[in-house]
Each structure stands twice: as C-alpha cells, then as structure tokens.
Amino acid sequence: MFAAKMENNPDNTTLNNDSPQRDHGSIYYHLFQFSPDAMVLARIEDDVILNVNQAFEKLSGYSSDEIIGCTTSELGFWLAPDYWQHVVSRLATERELHDLKMRLQRKEGSVICVLMAIRSLEIEGQSCYVATARDITARKMAERAAWDQIEELHATLDISLSSDSEATSEEVRQIIDFQAVQELMNSFYMVTKIGVSITDLNGNILVATGWQDTCSKFNHIHTHTLANCIESSFNSSRENGPECCTIHNCKTNVLGTRTPILVGGKHIADLFLSQFFFDGETPDYEQILQHADKYGFQREQYLAALQEIPRWSRETVRNAMKFYTNLARMIARLSYKNILLSEALLEQRRVEEALLERESRLKDFMGFSPSACYLFDADLNLIYCNKSAEEISGVPPNLPDNMKIETVVADIKESGHYEKYIEVLRSGEPLFIDACTRSSKSGDRQFSVRAFKAGSNLAVIWTDITGIKQAAQELLAAKEAAEAANRAKSEFLANMSHEIRTPMNGIIGMIQLLRLTELNDEQQEYLSNIDVSAENLMTVINDILDLSRIEAEKLELEQVDFSLCRCLDDVVQNQLQRIQAKGLTLNEIHISPAVPDTLRGDSLRLKQILLNLINNAVKFTEKGCITITAELKEKRGEEALIQISVADTGIGIKHENIDKIFAPFSQADASTTRKYGGTGLGLAICRRLSSLMGGSIQVESTEGSGSVFHVLMPFTVVAASGNLAKESRAMPASSHMWDGPALRILLAEDQEINLQFVDTILQKMGHKVITARDGREAVAKWEQETFDIILMDVQMPGMDGIEATRKIRGSEKEGCKIPIIALTAYAMNGDCEQLLDSGFDGYVSKPMVIKRLTNEMKRLIRT
Secondary structure (H helix, E strand, C coil): CCEEEEEECCCCEEEECCCCCCCCCCCCHHHHHHHCCEEEEECCCCCCEECCCCCHHHHEEEEEEECCCCCCCHCEECCCCCHHHHHHCHHHHHHHHEEEEEECCCCCCCCCEEEEEEEEECCEEEEEEEEEEECCCHHHHHHHHHCCCCCCCCCCCCCCCCCCCCCCCCHHHCCCCCCCCCCHHHHHHHCCCEEEEEEECCCEEEEEEECCCHHHHHHHHHHHHHHHHHHHHHHHHHHHHHCCCEEEEECCCCCCEEEEEEEEEEEEEEEEEEEEECCCCCHHHHHHHHHHHCCCCCCCHHHHHHHCCCCCCCCHHHHHHHEEEEEEEEEEEHHHHHHHHHHHHHHHHHHHHHHHHHHHHHHHHHHHCEECCCCCCCCEEEEEEEEHHHHCCCCCCCCCCCCHHHHHHCCCHCCCCCHHHHHHHHHCCCEEEEEEEECCCEEEEEEEEEEECCCEEEEEEEEECHHHHHHHHHHHHHHHHHHHHHHHHHHHHHHHHHHHHHHHHHHHHHHHHHHHCCCCHHHHHHHHHHHHHHHHHHHHHHHHHHHHHHHHCCCCCCCCCEEEHHHHHHHHHHHHHHHHCCCCEECEECCCCCCCCCCEEEEEHHHHHHHHHHHHHCCCCCEEEEEEEEEEEEEEEEEEEEEEEEECCCCCCHHHCCCCCHCCCCCCCCHHHHHHCCCCCHHHHHHHHHHHHEEEEEEEECCCCECCCCEEEEECCCCCCHHHHHHHCCCCCCCCCCCCCEEEEEEECCCHHHHHHHHHHHHHHCCCEEECHHHHHHHHHHHCCCEEEEEEECCCCCCHHHHHHHHHHHHCCCCCCCCEEEEEEECCCCCCHHHCCCEEEEEEEECCCCHHHHHHHHHHHCC
C-alpha cells in the first residue's frame, strides 16, 4: 500500500495510490523498498502498519505479510510501547524527530538497539508517519567495551546524556552505586518502616527495601499489570513534568509517590515510595477484587497482600517525599560527577593514545619514505632517522647518544640552515628550502628541504630532486627547441606565402586585365570560372595564414567605430550573387530595435566570421532560405553583448559531429568534404576569432532540417557619427578607376607577368609608367628622373625593395619626400609594420586588387 508517487513538497507531502497494488515502476517505491535502512509506514491514529521495506523485514525477522495490518503493540516491537506512543504523539507539533534510540524485540525474541528517525505525512487525507531504523547494537557493544577499560575508576554511562532515548537497566546500574544506596535505604526502612524502590523507565526494579507484596508478588510479575504501573508513572510525568515529585494513583487504587532521578538533565530512573493508603480513607475493595479476577490473582492472597499496605498521614508522606527528593538529587549529583570524571579520564586517555598514534604514524611515514627523514629533540640532538638518511649522512644504524645536528649535517652552520631550524622550533612556522646541494657517495646531489615542528621535536625531510632538476633542464631545452621549430614554421609559412602569392598575383591580375577587353559570352564564362577558382585558392591560403597567426598569438585586433547595420549589409552584398545563383531566398535582415547601431570593435574580424558562416549556409543549403538576425542579450553601461545568428535550411549536422566541425582541418565527415569541398578551417577560425574578441560561437542543428549558428560578441556602444555613412557613400563601385590627374610612376617589379599586369592597368588609367627590374635600377632611375610616386616590389634579386627604399630616403632632400608603396606577397602578421618602419608610406599585398592599389595611391597623393 506504499504510495506510487510522492509529490516533491516537504511541508505538505501526499502519496497518490489509485489502487491497492504497489506501483513498482515508481522511483519513490523503489527508494522505499531498496533503502539500506529499515523503513516502516503506519497510521498515526491507531498505529496500524501500512507497509515495510525489505530491510525492515530482515531487521525484525517478520515477513511483510505478518506485519502489514497489525499494530506495533500487537507485534510487541518496542520494549517501551508507551514511550513509543509518546514519541508518535509528538509528531502533531514537531513533524520530524531524529536520533531516537529504541530497543526492538525481533520475532525470535532477541533485543536489538536501533537509531530511529520519524516524519509525519499525509496519505489520502490520513495522518501517517514513516520511520527509519538502523541497527546500532554493535556500536553500543563497542562503546560499552571502551568504558569497561576504566572500570576500576568508576562505571559510567554508555549513552549520550543529550539523547532522547531511555537508559536501559544495565546503563542505570552503571551510573548509580546501588550497593551504597541499598545500605542507606535499609537503614531508613529500619527506622521509618517506609519501603522504597528504584526502577528504570520500563518498570524493572533495580533496588528495593520494604517493597509491598502487591508489587513484588503480583503486579510486577504480570505483563499487563506491570504496564498499568508504568502507565501510571508515565501519565504522572507527562502531566507534571519529569522533574516533579508526584503522588499517583495506581489502577488498583493504591497510592504511590514518584521522584525522578535526573543525571545531566536526562531522566534515567524513578525512585518510588512504597504503596500506601492515607489514614481515614477506605479503599474500593470491590474494584480491587475485580482487578484481581481480571488478571488471575487469588482473591484471598491478593487481599492479604493489600492488608499489609501501610496507612500514613499526609504529613508523614510529605516528609518522606522531601527526604527522597533530596536523596534522588544527591544520587543524581554524585552520578553526574562520576560521569564527568570518567569522561575526563577517557578524554585524557584518548589524547594520549592520539599522540602515541601520531608519533607512530610519523615514524612509519619516515621509515618507508624514500626521502631522508630526521627527528631531532628540542636541543637538536638526533633521536631518529630512516634508512635513506643513514645512506645519505652516514649515520650508524644504532644511534649514539647526544648526536648533534652539526654531526649529521656537516655544513649546516656554513649554509645558514642551523638558524632556520632554531626558528622553526621557536615559532612553529614550517620551513621550505627549494634546493640545496649536498655531497654524497654518488657525487653532488640536489635536495629540497622541509622542516616542521612535531610536538616538541623537529622533523626534517630531505628529498632528492637531482632527477627533477635534470628533467627541468631537459624540458627547458625541449621548450627552446620547440620555439625554434615554431619560428622555423613561421618563416616557412612566410616564404610559402610569398612563393604562392607571387604567381597568384599574376593569375588574378591577368583576369582583371582580361575583363577590360572585349570578350564573347563563352570567353566571359571561362574567365568567370578561372576567377572563382583563383578566389577559392586564395581563401585556402588566407585561412591557413589566419590559423597560423592565431596559433602564434600574433593576431592583433583593432578597435574602430563601425555601423553594425552597414557591416551586416556589406557581408550580405558580398554573398548575394552566390545566394541568388543557387536559387535560395535571403530573408530580410532582422535587427532588434534594442541593438545599438554604432559600436566599437574589430569590424573586419566580425565580417570575417559572418562571411564564413554565410558562405557555409549557402554551400550546405540546396533549397530554402537563409535568415540573419541580431539581438541585444545584455547591456551594462557602455558594454553591449550582441548575438548575431545565421540560420539555414540545409543538410544539418548530426549531434555527435557538432564538436568536430570546430576542429581545424575537420568537417562533419569525409563525405561532406568530397561533396562540398573546403579545408575545414573556416569554423575553427570563427571560434578562435570569437574567443579572441571575448565572445563565443554555438550551433543548434538537426540533421536534414538545417542549422543555426549563434555568434555572441561584446562591443562598446558609442555615440552615432555621420562620418561612418559619409565614408561608405564616398566609395563608388568604379573606384578602381583613377579619377584624378595623370601621374608619373616608377614601378619596380622583377616578375614579368606582374610587371605587365600593373603596367597595363596603370597606363589604362592614364598614368605614365617607368619600369625597373630590381632595386638598384629603381634607385638609379629615381636619381635621373622625377616621379610622383614609386610602386616598389619588396623581394627582388640583387638589391631588394627595402634596401632600395632606404637608399632613396637617405638621399632625399628635405621637404621632397616621394610617396613609396610596397608591393609584396608577404602577408604574415607584422609585415606591414616592418615595411612602414623601413621607410615605405603604404602597403598593398599580393595578389593585388586594383581597388586596393588605387585607394592607397589616392590616400598618399592627397596627403
């Protein structure tokens, strides 16, 4: 009948159980059934058990069929059933109770100690409780054995005085010196003829004198009548509190007094005045006889026992109660002092054992340690060392008396360590020396030294780090070799960049020249194919160079003001022709109104990321649409976190391949590379660029349904500026054509095709071009003629462009500086800065784009 489902509400827990069958699929049912702790579920009202788990069956010895439907009292689980009912009644106000110690009787009759926790809950409108029980019998036995070790001092309490559970008879006997109490009570009885007893909380008589036959021969030997006596006592303590001395009326109408014995605030036993009647009061013998008949007592014997019960005046009872109250308090005080004394002695013993164990462990550690371990006393005499120390220092196995530290460590005073060890003993602060050199049989060795205070002694540990130091030197050498290899790789990439870009400059240049000639449709188609192939090849080259820059941490980000709207528009315009050529739809770019337009950051790298994402969207989408959105995710002061998303309806990505697409030279799978092409560098560069810019890139994708790439990037918000729009509008589509005065230009270029390309373009613009094949010829022609500008190739045979530029700068007259633009296939990070430092005024990389060359020429001629 355990609930199939438990709502997660600790204050109003309900269990839903639509059928009497258990829902074995419920996680809560399995938690209940297979918990390692014994668990029982019961109603609070009548204590009827609704369910138990397997652990409770094992603990109690009963099967679930024998338990479910019965009450705990019917099964006789608890040796103190009234106390258990008192515990359950507390749930009405406390709801949860913990650390309750109870004694449970198993089916075969054995008694075990259990640690209980109980909580109330609602099941279909009924108030119930769920209780957990853990067998602590072994723990109790272990605790008792520990106390037995100091039995000669005084037996002490084997339970926590703050515990809610009741003390057993044996525990009470350990607390109270009953031999002395018995002698005192016997003497008092001889004078007063007033009988007395001490019982535990379960009604067991621990000591008695003058105890009446109605108790000793009848009520205390019958289970049910004993329960009546305990109930009378329990009701008395519940009504008046455990600290009050009270008169109570047994169910036999016989009077008695109860005085609690409290040790350390814990109620452990009761002192009872012998049964009595008040003078002048006649007992109800009819009810007494009914009581005797009910429990099978012989009427004559029971009446005879009642006749022995004394009759006292109320004054006599009051005086006796005062005496026994003081006696109970005296017993409690003496017992508590004995407990405190025993606890103090036990704690002292524990401390001593802990110190001995600590010293033993320290020596064990030193003994098995590969390091040299020494232990010196407060006067720095050696009292212990391990095998490693013997080998290093030459200490004999049998230590001589008063072997000083300077004998063990010959150079200790010269090295300055002696004073440091003294300081460790004085302050207690540990000492660590990174490295020191010691001579040994195998030569000079390096050691690290640790010293710390161990009690009043000094522990010193020498660890041989010669191998570690050698490994560190080897690692440093390996690091330097790796850095040299990295520099060689950078030089190789720079040279490869130049060697590849130089012929590519000729190819792309000739393509641009061909476009200025008359071509038929077929030739235009062929030329377009060549142009696309050249562009794809340049993309691969640029990707490899970008990745190399990022890995070498030489990629510098610029901070410029730009328009986000114009940035997105430029990117889309760049890819618009490809989108339309594939028959795809480009949805209108949606920029949230909350997104600020004028930002500060690296717009060039942002465009590079978005171009890669849009290029991939076009590449992997056969039909459908591409959508670009921008929204503001967070804004703090002048900082804005903006998310730009590129969505497509393409082939999508398998979930297990999502991480792969951001790895260099990797795509989702090999078939993707074969079908769509590409190096697999684009997304790797996007992720690294976004990380360098303080952002991130994520992807959501479903195979066959498309992908959405999210770029999350921080920017600085700046006030809108009209210069952004003005600069953009001032760049006409035909800006590669020259619209200024004709110039006299000196062109230095050693590659014939490149020379022909640039010469032809410049002449078509109306310029006069004088050519030179190397740097020496360029300097000579500059000296002989007058020019408006020089276009200087950097790498030429004989005298290169850098040396030629320096010679020109060195020979120029003041105020007659001629603009010089570097034409170079070098495109690694830092090349531009190096060329400007060498005397160049501008920089155009190869393959050369006419628009970039004319823009640079216009900039320099204007200035």
